[in-house]
Amino acid sequence: MLVNVLKLIAVLVAALLVGNWFLSEVKKARFTGKPWYQPYLSIPGLLIILALLLPIIVWITNK
Numbered sequence: 001m002l003v004n005v006l007k008l009i010a011v012l013v014a015a016l017l018v019g020n021w022f023l024s025e026v027k028k029a030r031f032t033g034k035p036w037y038q039p040y041l042s043i044p045g046l047l048i049i050l051a052l053l054l055p056i057i058v059w060i061t062n063k
Contacts (some may be wrong), residue, residue, distance in 0.1 A: 018044050018047055019044075021043075021044040021047065022039060022042075022044035022048060025038075025042045025044055025045065026039045026052055032040040
């Protein structure tokens, strides 16, 4: 059970770090006046998009 809790904590910490990284990219893009989609083209934005699309892609390929 302890191993499962540690895995859960690791995933939550990783999500927190990527989320904060993405938020800093959003703030930087707003400050410099870049388009609204610019943060999504950065590394944290692409990681978030990949995390959202990966389960869908796996589901489609397993059908």
